[in-house]
Amino acid sequence: MPVISRLAALWKNLTHHGQTERDLDDEIRGTLDLLVAEKIQAGLTCDEARRIAVIELGGVEQVKEQVRYAKTGALLDSVFQDLRYAARSLRKNPGFAAVAILTLALAIGANTAMFSVVNTVLLRPLPYRSAEQLAMLWTGIPGQTLQGRPAYVTVEAWRRHSKSFADIAVLDPVSVTLTDTDGAEKISVARFSPNLLALLGIQPVQGRSFSDREAEERRRLALISHRFWQTRFGGSDDAIGTSIELDGLPSQIVGILPADFHIPSLDADVWEPYTLFPDWEARRGVRGPGSWFVVGRLQPKVTVDHAQTEMNAVARLLDEELPAAERNRGVTVVPLSLYVVGPKARLALWMLTGAVLCVLLIAAANIASLSLARCVGRTREMAIRAALGAGPGRIVRQLLVESVTLVAISGLVGTLLAVAGIRLIRAFGPLDLARLNEASLDLRVLAWAVAISLLTGILIGLAPASTMLRNTLRLSGQEGGRTVSGGLAIRRIRRTLVVAQFALAIILLAGAGLLVRSWLSVQSVDPGFRSERVLSMQLSTTAFAAPAQRANFYDRVLEQIESLPGVESAGLIGDLFISGGSEQIVTTDGSSGTTSGRLSLRRDEASGRLFTTLGTPLLGGRFFSIDDRPDAPRVAIVNEAMARELWPGSDPVGRRFKLGPGDSAGPWFTVVGVVGNMRRQGLETEPMPQMFEPLAQNPSGLETILVRTSSDDPLTMVATIRAAIGRVEKRAPLYGVTTLADRLGADLAQRRLQTSLLIGFAVVALLMAAIGIYGLIHYAVATRTKEIGIRMAVGAKAGDIFRMIVREGLQLSVMGLMFGLVGALLVGRAGSSLLFGVTATDPLTFTTVSLLLCAVAIAACYFPARRAMKVDPMVALRCE
Amino acid sequence: MPQSTTLLQGTLDLLILKALTSSELHGLGVSRRVHQITNGTFDVQPGSLFPALHRLEEAGWLTSSWGPSETNRRAKYYRLTKAGQKQLVDETTQWNRIALAIAQALKA
Numbered sequence: 001m002p003v004i005s006r007l008a009a010l011w012k013n014l015t016h017h018g019q020t021e022r023d024l025d026d027e028i029r030g031t032l033d034l035l036v037a038e039k040i041q042a043g044l045t046c047d048e049a050r051r052i053a054v055i056e057l058g059g060v061e062q063v064k065e066q067v068r069y070a071k072t073g074a075l076l077d078s079v080f081q082d083l084r085y086a087a088r089s090l091r092k093n094p095g096f097a098a099v100a101i102l103t104l105a106l107a108i109g110a111n112t113a114m115f116s117v118v119n120t121v122l123l124r125p126l127p128y129r130s131a132e133q134l135a136m137l138w139t140g141i142p143g144q145t146l147q148g149r150p151a152y153v154t155v156e157a158w159r160r161h162s163k164s165f166a167d168i169a170v171l172d173p174v175s176v177t178l179t180d181t182d183g184a185e186k187i188s189v190a191r192f193s194p195n196l197l198a199l200l201g202i203q204p205v206q207g208r209s210f211s212d213r214e215a216e217e218r219r220r221l222a223l224i225s226h227r228f229w230q231t232r233f234g235g236s237d238d239a240i241g242t243s244i245e246l247d248g249l250p251s252q253i254v255g256i257l258p259a260d261f262h263i264p265s266l267d268a269d270v271w272e273p274y275t276l277f278p279d280w281e282a283r284r285g286v287r288g289p290g291s292w293f294v295v296g297r298l299q300p301k302v303t304v305d306h307a308q309t310e311m312n313a314v315a316r317l318l319d320e321e322l323p324a325a326e327r328n329r330g331v332t333v334v335p336l337s338l339y340v341v342g343p344k345a346r347l348a349l350w351m352l353t354g355a356v357l358c359v360l361l362i363a364a365a366n367i368a369s370l371s372l373a374r375c376v377g378r379t380r381e382m383a384i385r386a387a388l389g390a391g392p393g394r395i396v397r398q399l400l401v402e403s404v405t406l407v408a409i410s411g412l413v414g415t416l417l418a419v420a421g422i423r424l425i426r427a428f429g430p431l432d433l434a435r436l437n438e439a440s441l442d443l444r445v446l447a448w449a450v451a452i453s454l455l456t457g458i459l460i461g462l463a464p465a466s467t468m469l470r471n472t473l474r475l476s477g478q479e480g481g482r483t484v485s486g487g488l489a490i491r492r493i494r495r496t497l498v499v500a501q502f503a504l505a506i507i508l509l510a511g512a513g514l515l516v517r518s519w520l521s522v523q524s525v526d527p528g529f530r531s532e533r534v535l536s537m538q539l540s541t542t543a544f545a546a547p548a549q550r551a552n553f554y555d556r557v558l559e560q561i562e563s564l565p566g567v568e569s570a571g572l573i574g575d576l577f578i579s580g581g582s583e584q585i586v587t588t589d590g591s592s593g594t595t596s597g598r599l600s601l602r603r604d605e606a607s608g609r610l611f612t613t614l615g616t617p618l619l620g621g622r623f624f625s626i627d628d629r630p631d632a633p634r635v636a637i638v639n640e641a642m643a644r645e646l647w648p649g650s651d652p653v654g655r656r657f658k659l660g661p662g663d664s665a666g667p668w669f670t671v672v673g674v675v676g677n678m679r680r681q682g683l684e685t686e687p688m689p690q691m692f693e694p695l696a697q698n699p700s701g702l703e704t705i706l707v708r709t710s711s712d713d714p715l716t717m718v719a720t721i722r723a724a725i726g727r728v729e730k731r732a733p734l735y736g737v738t739t740l741a742d743r744l745g746a747d748l749a750q751r752r753l754q755t756s757l758l759i760g761f762a763v764v765a766l767l768m769a770a771i772g773i774y775g776l777i778h779y780a781v782a783t784r785t786k787e788i789g790i791r792m793a794v795g796a797k798a799g800d801i802f803r804m805i806v807r808e809g810l811q812l813s814v815m816g817l818m819f820g821l822v823g824a825l826l827v828g829r830a831g832s833s834l835l836f837g838v839t840a841t842d843p844l845t846f847t848t849v850s851l852l853l854c855a856v857a858i859a860a861c862y863f864p865a866r867r868a869m870k871v872d873p874m875v876a877l878r879c880e
Numbered sequence: 881m882p883q884s885t886t887l888l889q890g891t892l893d894l895l896i897l898k899a900l901t902s903s904e905l906h907g908l909g910v911s912r913r914v915h916q917i918t919n920g921t922f923d924v925q926p927g928s929l930f931p932a933l934h935r936l937e938e939a940g941w942l943t944s945s946w947g948p949s950e951t952n953r954r955a956k957y958y959r960l961t962k963a964g965q966k967q968l969v970d971e972t973t974q975w976n977r978i979a980l981a982i983a984q985a986l987k988a
Contacts, residue, residue, distance in 0.1 A: 005940030027956045030949055031908045031926065037951050058927045070931030072938050 010073040017077075024067055028060050065389050078394070082401035089402060090409075096374065100367045101410045103768075104456065107360040108407075108414030112441075112449040113421035114356045117429075118349050119448075120439040121341055127260050129201025130297075134336040135304055137168070137294040139583075142308060142332045148583040148600065151290030152283065154318070158294075158331070161314045164307035165296040169196035172277075172292050173268050177540050179245040184540055184733045187228075189246065190268035191276055199297050207240045207255030215273040218280065220251040226259040228269040246270065266293060287322060291582055295336070308333045340434050344833055348754050351831050355511065355761045357452075358504045362768045364456045365497040368463040369772055371403065372490050373779055375464040382468050396465040403461030404454065411453030415441070418449065430750045463493055494776050495812055501769040502816025503823060506853055508762035510824035511831070513845040514838055515755040521837025522751060528678035528687060530615030531740035535707040535714040536576065538736040539725065548630060550699040553729060558607055560724040561707055566717055568708040571610030572695060576704055577743060578602055578680050581688050588646050589656040589668070596661050599645060599689055602680070603659075605699060606637070606692040611675055613708045621653035621673030628672075628694035635694060636669040640677050642689030669693075682747050684836050706740070714739050754834070766856055769816075774860040777809050781868045788868055789876025798869040805865035806858060813857035817850055892932050894975060895922065897941065897960065897968040904959040906949060907933060933958060941967045 013020055035056055039049035057063060068074055090097040125131045137158065139148040150158075152170070159168045171192035178187045194212050197203070210221045222244065224232075233239040243250045251272060277283050283290075298307055311331040341349075382395055390398075422439050429436045467489050539557065554572055561570040581602035587594050608624040619640060628635050636657075643652040652671045660666045669691075677687035695703075709717050718737055725732055781788070788801055796804075828840035838845065899905065899913040910933065911924050936942045941964030949955035960968070 002939040002941075006938055009938035023956070026954050027907065028926075028930065030951075030953050030955045031906070031930075033951050033953055034906075034908050034949060034955075056926075058925060063926050063930055066927045067930045067934050070935045 006072050009071070010076075013071055013073045013077065020071075024064055028057075028063050028067075032057050032060060062389060079397075079401065082398045083405060085398065086402040086405040090406065093374070096370060097406070100370065100406055101413060103363045104360075104367060104407055104410035105413035105417060107356075107363040108411050108449065108453055108456070109417030109421060110356050111353075111360050111452055112415060112418035112445060113425060114353050115448045116418070116422050116439050116441060116445045117425060117436065118353055119442070119445050120435050121433060122346060122349060123444070124435070124438075126337060126340065128336075131336060133298045133300070134200070135296050135298060135307065136334045136336060136339045137296055137311070138332045138334065140330060140332050142312075142330065149291050149293060151286050152292060153285065153287055154290065155292060155294055157318050158311070158314065161317065162307075162310060164298055164302045164310045166299045167195055167199050168294060168296040169193045169199045170274060170292040170294050171196055171263075171266065172274065173266055176246050176270075177248075178270075179248070183731060185735065186538065186540060187270060188268045189270045189272060190266065191272055191274045193274050196295065199295065202258065202261050204255035205258045206237075207253075209255050210273055215275050218273065218275045220249060220276065221254045221273065222246070222251040223255040223257055223271040224253055225257050225267075225269050225271070226261070229256050244270070246272075296333075304333055304335050345433060345750075347831060348750075348834055351511070351827075351834070352754065352757055352761075354827075355508055355758055358508055359761050359765050359768070360452065360456065362501045362504050362765050362772075364460055365501050366768055366772045366775070367406075368460045369494045369497050369775060371460060371464045372467065372494055373775070375467055375490060379468075392469050395468055399465040399468060400458060400461040403464075404457035407453050407457035407460065411449060414453075415446070415449050418445075430753055433750070463497070467493065491780070494779075498769070498773050498776050498812050499816040499819065501765075501772045502813045502853065502857070503820035505762070505765040505769040506817055506820030506849060507824045507827055508758070508765045509849040509853065510821075510846055511827060512755070512758045512762035513849045514828060514835055514840070514842060515751075515758050517838045517842065517845055518834070518836040519748075519751060519755045522683050522748065525679065525683045525837075527683060527744065528616060528676055528680075529740075531744055533709050533712060533714050534613070534740040535709060535717065535721070536704060536736070536738055536740055536743060537707075537718075537721075537734055538704050540703075540733050547699050551630070551696045553732075554607070554695055554699060554703060556728045557705070557725050557732075558609070560728055561705070561721055562609075564717070564720055564724055566710055566720075568710050569609050569613040570705065570707045571613035572605075572607035572703050572705050573610050573692075574604035574606075574700060574703060576614075576678075576680060576706065576740075577682075577747075580681065581690075584659050585661050586646065587658045587660065587662045587664075589658075594662040599642075601642060601689040601691060603691050603693070605695050605697075605703070607695045610692075610706065611637075613706050614678070615708075616678055617676040619674045619676055620651060621671065623673055624692075624694040628696060630696050632697075634667045634669050634697055635672045637673040637675055637692045638671055639675050639687065639690040641687050642691060643671075643674050645689050683744070684751075766853070770856050770860040773809055773812060773857055774864065776812075777805060777861050778864040778867075780808070781805060781864045784868075785871055785876045788871045789873040792871065792873040793877065801871070802865045802869045805868045806861045809857055809861035809865075810854065813854060817853055821846065821850070889932070890971070891975075892924065892928065893936060894968070894971045895924070896929075896932055896936060897964060897971065900942065900958060900960045900964075901968065904945075904957045906955040906957050910958065936964070940964075 032053055035053035036046075036049050039053055040046065044052065054060075068077075071077075126134070128134060137150075137155075139150045139154070155168060155170055159165075162168075169192065171190050173188050173190045175186055176189040177184050194210055194215050197209050204223060205226070207223070209223060210219065214221060224239070229235060229239055233242075239256065240253055243252050245251075251270075257271065296307075298304070308331075311333055315331040385395060385398075386392075419441055422441060426437050426439055429439075539554075558570050558572060561567055581600045583598060583600045585596055586599045586601070587596040606624065608626070611618065611623055621637070624635070624637065638646075638652060646652065646657060647655055652674055655671050656668045657671070658664070658666050658668045675692075678690070679685065679687050680690070681688065707714070707717070707721060711717065715737075722734055725734060791801065792798075824846070825841060828835075832840040895914045895918065896910055899910050899917060905913060907926070907930055911926070911929055914922055914924050933942065937944055937958065941961060942958045943961050944956050944958050946954055947957050
């Protein structure tokens with residue numbers, strides 16, 4: 001069997017290399033000897049015989065080389081040979097090798113770390129069964145950013161009418177007070193429909209979930225998250241069956257959820273039936289806006305687009321049956337993955353990946369340029385190889401193997417660096433980026449590292465390979481390769497590389513510049529309140545159930561705090577920082593009767609001195625006073641946005657409005673004051689309509705207390721404030737103590753990270769491009785000493801030479817700038833959703849970075865140009 | 881006279897196998913024998929012959945041994961293996977079939 005025989009031969013060729021070579025040599029030389037003997041017998045002289053025999057044979061080494069080609073494993077053998085040679089060449093040039101390996105290792109490491117983040121956050125499927133079939137459903141016109149949540153009847157209607165979805169489930173996370181022997185604390189509880197777990201493909205890891213019937217009966221059962229189980233029950237087996245107190249009522253734990261179960265941004269410690277809302281009976285029948293998060297599983301093979309079209313029709317059908325004020329504005333179907341990581345975060349991640357790839361390309365260009373410079377000294381070597389029979393393909397292969405070996409070593413080091421980098425990211429990355437803490441070096445990331453290393457190696461090897469191809473046939477072997485054509489080609493390639501480097505660098509610089517300006521814009525946004533020296537903390541009161549008692553408690557607490565020295569004022573609000581509002585039907589009382597409309601608004605209770613504490617301006621009317629008691633007519637303070645929505649152009653003070661349609665049983669609120677807009681959803685989001693009620697008229701069990709202190713470090717007052725509260729109620733739980741300034745800072749964390757990273761990449765890119773152009777100009781000056789000497793001899797002054805060199809460098813960088821600016825404009829437009837307060841074509845940014853680039857280029861050319869200036873024409877003309 | 885460089889690789893293999901049917905030869909000997917059995921039509925260059933010999937040996941159709949040459953120097957002698965004999969028969973049949981087909985095509 002030829003195959004087996006060949007494999008045996010392959011093995012022998014690889015392992016008994018030396019013996020094979022000796023045998024071959026014997027065989028061919030033996031043949032030569034025979035030929036010589038023949039010729040001598042035919043009567044020729046020794047020398048003549050030898051000469052003719054060699055010609056007849058075709059040359060001993062040539063024949064041996066032909067045989068080597070034909071043997072099995074020849075390719076492998078020659079590749080090993082190339083590898084050995086590459087290793088030797090690297091050992092002989094440790095300086096070059098060190099610089100190249102270090103630079104590339106850092107670039108490859110950064111790329112791999114970045115990709116591992118992208119892999120975990122964007123590419124890995126979500127941890128549910130067939131996650132690509134899952135989608136969220138919102139009320140709202142598709143494409144608008146403000147999406148609403150439906151009421152339960154709407155979801156039921158969707159379930160009945162839609163055919164695209166195999167099943168639809170709901171959940172709603174709420175804040176609940178958990179009381180146990182240690183005290184009370186706020187936890188998040190998700191109320192969900194029983195089909196949710198099956199829809200996601202999740203099974204409790206212990207115990208069970210509740211059934212439809214148990215939910216109908218409103219049984220107080222609960223499942224707990226794995227983390228909750230570990231931290232509260234120490235992972236013990238008797239957690240199931242114990243009872244926990246939620247909002248004052250006991251619930252029995254029946255199941256424990258798996259460790260890897262979580263719904264990003266909708267996570268909860270405790271999971272209970274959806275029917276356990278205190279106002280469930282009323283809630284289930286209400287139409288219009290609601291508060292449910294809706295998750296649906298698409299039927300197999302149904303696409304999101306198809307489902308969207310169907311749901312549009314369903315929404316229209318359902319709306320026919322409703323009065324105008326209660327109609328939903330349509331349905332939007334959003335794939336779950338898009339909900340978990342929103343478009344902005346995705347864009348930012350991809351842009352950063354692109355940026356770090358640019359840095360790798362720039363680094364590779366530098367190494368390629370260095371390789372090219374080394375090429376010049378190797379033309380003789382290559383010519384000899386060609387003379388010995390190496391074809392152009394062989395020479396190219398050898399150069400590629402050299403560069404791939406170099407990059408492979410860098411890749412290995414880079415991957416190790418990436419492991420460290422990933423650990424850093426997991427420890428210090430932004431907490432709200434879903435699944436970031438799962439970033440790791442899995443197979444796909446490794447494959448990426450190998451792929452970019454390979455590509456980089458080939459790119460780096462192509463440059464010298466292509467010039468060598470042109471030179472191999474030139475056997476003249478002129479020393480140093482100063483042959484004009486060879487040197488010219490190399491120079492041209494190196495100049496192109498520099499232009500490319502500058503083009504990439506300017507793209508990164510422009511991007512960084514735009515992000516910096518966005519950052520500055522965000523920082524200068526007026527949040528609507530003054531955040532300096534304000535403490536924020538949360539206080540809960542499960543001890544008091546009756547509204548009057550709660551209001552009384554909070555009043556006393558505020559009184560105590562305000563009486564402390566060092567406190568300027570104290571106020572109270574439900575939650576200062578919010579993630580969104582809820583959509584409501586709002587009916588206003590106008591001169592022409594009542595009008596109803598839909599509005600997304602936020603409703604909070606506020607104490608009288610809240611706005612003073614926060615420094616929010618009063619634009620009309622008054623703040624709350626003690627006259628606004630529970631039994632007094634209901635009043636409200638609205639913010640400017642709400643006033644503009646409901647009563648555009650007129651003074652809202654004194655007007656009345658109600659939440660719900662005109663005939664609903666809710667109370668009419670009279671507007672007593674208008675305050676300025678507060679940006680409570682983050683500095684970058686426009687403030688939404690906000691209404692505030694007096695604390696006395698609607699206190700809840702959990703409030704945020706804000707204290708304006710006179711000291712610059714408000715945290716020093718925490719102990720005294722805690723003591724003051726303790727005087728009112730000994731066991732009142734106080735938590736989440738932070739300063740407003742810190743809280744605002746945390747909001748900006750993601751933007752700050754993006755901006756810092758991009759600045760870092762841009763600076764590195766610029767530095768490497770500067771090194772690239774420095775290397776090129778330096779080399780150019782060194783090889784053109786003669787030319788410079790001639791120029792000086794015919795009258796050029798030192799200044800002229802200096803300017804000439806600098807102008808050459810500037811020309812290259814300006815060319816790169818031109819190309820890069822086009823790219824930067826395109827990239828800016830693609831990433832415009834990440835900007836704030838600047839346009840994607842901001843002239844100031846682009847001008848600044850362009851000037852910066854040119855300045856750096858000039859600086860890089862400065863020293864070589866100075867050296868050129870110092871050339872002594874006499875010496876230059878004499879030196880060869 | 882067509883040079884052996886114009887020979888297709890397959891026909892060279894066939895000639896080498898045929899040359900070794902009756903005896904054991906070293907490389908130069910194979911070249912002489914091929915010259916002889918083709919009546920001087922084909923003169924195989926060492927640059928093509930030796931690679932072919934090594935290839936055929938690796939495929940298992942030839943086997944080699946070392947022995948003294950005419951000049952008492954160590955030389956490599958090749959001979960057919962059983963598989964090589966069978967291969968020769970197969971290739972001969974195939975060659976005849978091809979030659980017949982082409983001859984018919986040219987007559988038509």
